[in-house]
Amino acid sequence: MNRFTGGFLVLALLTVGAYSAALDGPINFFKLYDNPEAHVSLKGKETTADRTASHGYPSEHHHITTEDGYILGVFRIPYSHKLQNQNEKRPIVLLQHGLTSCSDAWILQGPNDGLPYMLADAGYDVWMGNARGTSYSRNHTTLSTENPIFWQFSWHEIAIYDITAIIDYALRTENGQGQDAIHYVGHSQGTTVYFALMSTIPAYNYKIKTAHLFAPVAIMKNLSSPLVRYLGPYLGHRNAYSILFGSQEFLPHNEFVMALFFNICQPDIMWRPVCEGAMKSLYSGGRVNMTAMPEAMATHPAGCSTDQMLHYLQEQQSGYFRQYDHGTKKNLQVYGSEEPPEYPVELINSLAHLWYADSDDLAAVEDVLQIANRMPNAVLHHMEDPEWNHGDFALNWEVRKYVNEPVIAIMEEYEIEYSRT
Secondary structure, eight states, rough: OOOOHOOOHHHHHHHHHHHHGGGGOOOOGGGGGGGGGOOOOOTOOOOOHHHHHTTOOOEEEEEEEOSEEEEEEEEEEEOOOTTTOOSSOOOOOOOOTTTTTOOOGTTTOOOTHHHHHHHHHTTTTEEEEEOTTTOOOOOOSSTTTTTTTGOOHHHHHHIIIIIHHHHHHHTTTTTTTTOOEEEEEEETTHHHHHHHHHHHHGGGGGEEEEEEEEEEOOTTTTTOOOOHHHHHHHHHHHHHHHHSSSSSSSSSSSHHHHHHHHHSSSSSSSTTHHHHHHHHSSSSOOBBBBTTTTHHHOOOOOOOOOOHHHHHHHHHOOOOOOOOOOOOOHHHHHHHSSSSBBOOGGGGSSSSEEEEEETTTSSSHHHHHHHHHHHHHHEEEEOOTOOOOOHHHBBBBIIIIIIIIHHHHHHHHHHHHHHHH
């Protein structure tokens, strides 16, 4: 969770407190703010495909149906217009976003520094996933987003249903190049779902060439985030608070809020200086690419289920990396035990590079080292900058030099070695 997510979460909790006495059960209380008379149209909002195409890259928008019926919007840069390499072998890379984020996060840095563009120009077939419930993945074969059942998922379901569906679809859509594995890059929740998937369905380890996990989040015992530590005792256990807050849509498409950010922060909008000024006051010190921040505000938060947040808070409270805690009665039905089972990360034998930092308040060094020590094929990359934090993996103005270029070099080394075998 970033600063914006934290602020929205506090607002959400205050709303719950104000209305809890009148509630018989969970409702989507954010709709209380969704005044249809105040709507500002979002027509014309650019998608990830529109943004990549505006820089000359070929862009595709795919719709992938998961085993449990969710329809995911996934974007692809199949090749580089600079290389004109559409008829050459192009190794597949999947990029997976963090909590409340979406595929737009990967392209915020622009064509010179953004990882998708750099990968495409290095000869890769680039896919950008969007988890269920985000702005690009709000469809289902039978359920409406108005149905509470739509929102009954955590990042466990994203792992075993969404990521598997995207990997398999990308491998089927690679123009007959005979590939049976991909490279994977995840940030924050994008790392959590990797850990969950590869330990729950170990066969998928063999569909991975290299994995690059930025700010890896699994064990959360030592994190320093004040917001998470404050909320953990209230929402990190099965109780009245978590039941009230659970299985709802979390602030993705409150149209007034989203339209406000969109219309202030889009390029060529008269209020753009207001957005830029706000970003400069929030992110001082020259660490963040300020050109990217208005685009971030125009596209985020991209939505999620409150169950994803509850699952993280449960991890922080328990000190373990384990499946969702439904409470004793349902745990016995689902897992056959009173407590949810731990993820057996010892089964993750794919080549996983963990990129971590001292100042990351959500992925503490001790927790990263603990999970890495249990993985047979983990490679650690410690960020030398002592101030590097959770968001720097996405928005630091030197991310090309310190993250993107090294990641591509590792992939290239793998591809060269693989071609020799």
